[in-house]
Amino acid sequence: MSAALQDLDARIVRATQGGLPRVPEPYAALAATLGVSEAQLLERFAAMLADRRVRRIGVVPNHYALGYTANGMSVWDVNDAQVDALGRQVGALAFVSHCYRRPRRPPDWPYNLFAMVHARSRDEVEARLGEIRALLGAALRAHDVLYSTRILKKTGLRLS
Amino acid sequence: MDELDRVIINRLQGGFPLCTRPFAAAAAELGTDEATLMARIEALLGDGTLTRFGPLFDAERLGGAFTLCALRVPEADFERVAAQVNAHPEVAHNYERAHEFNMWFVLGTRAPADIARVIAAIEAETGLAVFEFPREAEYFIELRLAA
Numbered sequence: 001m002s003a004a005l006q007d008l009d010a011r012i013v014r015a016t017q018g019g020l021p022r023v024p025e026p027y028a029a030l031a032a033t034l035g036v037s038e039a040q041l042l043e044r045f046a047a048m049l050a051d052r053r054v055r056r057i058g059v060v061p062n063h064y065a066l067g068y069t070a071n072g073m074s075v076w077d078v079n080d081a082q083v084d085a086l087g088r089q090v091g092a093l094a095f096v097s098h099c100y101r102r103p104r105r106p107p108d109w110p111y112n113l114f115a116m117v118h119a120r121s122r123d124e125v126e127a128r129l130g131e132i133r134a135l136l137g138a139a140l141r142a143h144d145v146l147y148s149t150r151i152l153k154k155t156g157l158r159l160s
Numbered sequence: 161m162d163e164l165d166r167v168i169i170n171r172l173q174g175g176f177p178l179c180t181r182p183f184a185a186a187a188a189e190l191g192t193d194e195a196t197l198m199a200r201i202e203a204l205l206g207d208g209t210l211t212r213f214g215p216l217f218d219a220e221r222l223g224g225a226f227t228l229c230a231l232r233v234p235e236a237d238f239e240r241v242a243a244q245v246n247a248h249p250e251v252a253h254n255y256e257r258a259h260e261f262n263m264w265f266v267l268g269t270r271a272p273a274d275i276a277r278v279i280a281a282i283e284a285e286t287g288l289a290v291f292e293f294p295r296e297a298e299y300f301i302e303l304r305l306a307a
Contacts, residue, residue: 022201024198042178059172060216091298103293109291144259152265
């Protein structure tokens with residue numbers, strides 16, 4: 001990618017971190033403030049969607065406002081030979097938002113699969129954990145769930 | 161929240177069109193009109209049902225380095241350690257969790273080398289070992305909350 005395109009993409013990110021203009025022609029409005037054509041802006045968004053720098057464009061609901069007040073970070077010790085195949089299945093579950101493989105830290109931390117589970121109550125989280133447990137089957141050695149009890153800081157990541 | 165609000169939340173978490181009149185195009189898909197859709201989004205943002213409307217970026221793919229860290233903090237030291245950790249601008253979120261590992265935070269820096277520098281500083285300030293859990297693989301992240 002050329003330096004000029006990189007610079008334009010960075011300016012698009014900065015200009016839309018807070019959201020899109022809520023006017024009938026939002027891309028034209030945004031393009032005007034950036035000094036580019038609407039067609040060029042649309043092309044950059046398409047490129048950023050294609051390489052996943054933009055995950056998606058749309059509405060972002062507030063978990064709590066929708067009643068998803070119980071959030072558990074579930075952690076699993078899964079056989080290394082199967083963790084990628086099973087991780088993809090766990091990540092595809094509708095109630096799992098983030099699913100990652102991360103390193104174990106023996107002897108303190110035996111878990112290599114992290115899956116964030118969102119639900120409307122802790123009972124519902126526990127039921128969801130049962131679904132994950134069943135899915136992991138014999139590849140699972142141990143697991144735990146960590147409920148958040150307090151947000152100590154939430155400033156979000158600063159983008160470009 | 162009525163049926164149209166639910167439809168907007170359930171079907172517009174992605175796929176907002178890339179075209180000149182995207183609200184009009186999305187409204188047609190959802191069975192409403194441009195003005196109504198714009199007014200509904202405005203109202204849902206206003207009452208806090210939506211936190212944002214627009215592109216959702218992948219911070220890591222935009223460049224920079226990110227990692228998840230955890231601490232085992234003695235209960236008596238918890239507030240002091242929270243203040244020390246939060247004082248670093250590279251700490252993006254920090255959560256207390258009910259576990260032996262009771263403090264979990266995300267570090268975001270421009271350069272990978274800065275991650276080690278911030279972790280070393282936090283260890284020196286708090287006197288605690290930082291357990292780092294960088295992501296090794298990501299398994300499809302696409303939360304679609306149902307309203």
